[in-house]
Amino acid sequence: MAGLFDKQVDDYLVGRPTYPKEWFSMLAALTPQHSLAWDVGTGNGQAAFSLGEHYEQVTGSDISESQLKHALQHPRVRYIHTPVSMSDDELVALLGGENSVDLVTVAEAVHWFDLPKFYSLVKQVLRKPGGVIAVWGYNASVTSPTLDGVVKRLYETAKPFRDRKTQYLWEGYRTLPFPFQSVGLGSEGEPLPLEIPKEMSFEGILRMLRSSSAVTAAKGQGVDLLSKEVIEELETAWGGADLVRTVTCKAFMLAGKV
Numbered sequence: 001m002a003g004l005f006d007k008q009v010d011d012y013l014v015g016r017p018t019y020p021k022e023w024f025s026m027l028a029a030l031t032p033q034h035s036l037a038w039d040v041g042t043g044n045g046q047a048a049f050s051l052g053e054h055y056e057q058v059t060g061s062d063i064s065e066s067q068l069k070h071a072l073q074h075p076r077v078r079y080i081h082t083p084v085s086m087s088d089d090e091l092v093a094l095l096g097g098e099n100s101v102d103l104v105t106v107a108e109a110v111h112w113f114d115l116p117k118f119y120s121l122v123k124q125v126l127r128k129p130g131g132v133i134a135v136w137g138y139n140a141s142v143t144s145p146t147l148d149g150v151v152k153r154l155y156e157t158a159k160p161f162r163d164r165k166t167q168y169l170w171e172g173y174r175t176l177p178f179p180f181q182s183v184g185l186g187s188e189g190e191p192l193p194l195e196i197p198k199e200m201s202f203e204g205i206l207r208m209l210r211s212s213s214a215v216t217a218a219k220g221q222g223v224d225l226l227s228k229e230v231i232e233e234l235e236t237a238w239g240g241a242d243l244v245r246t247v248t249c250k251a252f253m254l255a256g257k258v
């Protein structure tokens with residue numbers, strides 16, 4: 001699994017949407033204390049970095065060492081590599097012990113996790129009372145009807161290469177188990193809809209599409225879904241390779257407490 005994400009480092013750095021700063025103010029306002037936040041599946045660390053503005057300490061963790069090597073540095077953020085072989089006890093100790101974490105965040109990653117195991121760990125480390133977990137994802141971009149049509153067709157061709165685990169993402173986390181009490185920002189079965197606007201170059205959108213796990217998996221099996229023809233079609237729909245356009249990603253969030 002880490003291998004899939006190891007291959008996507010460069011495309012992630014350039015191609016993925018940036019989470020709005022207000023999301024982190026909104027989440028920080030939910031926790032009475034601001035000692036420690038844990039960003040799980042931190043990847044390039046963009047959520048951890050933003051949490052560094054609100055929490056005294058932030059731990060970003062990931063199973064992919066290559067992602068962490070390129071993660072954004074912030075004086076209040078430390079990154080830890082957590083291979084699947086790491087025991088829960090070891091991880092709890094590394095994080096600072098039971099009841100030590102004020103906010104757990106998982107950005108575009110929780111669908112990859114062993115959910116019962118992860119949620120049980122979260123329940124151990126969250127501060128009680130007051131600790132909050134927030135998970136979010138995004139699954140589609142809206143730019144223009146022409147471009148969206150081409151992207152939709154690309155995603156259709158990628159369907160056979162989708163990992164079963166990404167199904168939650170394609171369903172907008174509406175089916176994602178989330179056994180936490182609502183704090184007013186989405187709840188199990190009813191994620192909060194959000195939008196992420198991003199100015200993107202044509203190269204940026206290509207990198208975003210290339211970093212999709214299904215497109216990466218297809219490539220690993222010798223199928224290049226972003227063929228020359230598809231790229232040309234995308235470029236025409238984009239309006240030319242030199243244009244910068246606003247892409248809006250449809251996102252969804254669930255937050256809760258123990």
Ligand SMILES: C[S@@+](CC[C@H](N)C(=O)[O-])C[C@H]1O[C@@H](n2cnc3c(N)ncnc32)[C@H](O)[C@@H]1O
Pocket residue numbers: 001002005016040041042043044045046047061062063064067082106107108109112113114
């Ligand atoms: C789609 S990326 C999201 C990265 C980052 N959170 C973001 O929003 O851009 C998913 C990340 O989850 C990590 N990941 C997958 N399974 C994991 C697991 N079981 N534990 C920790 N990290 C995991 C991957 O290595 C990858 O960096």
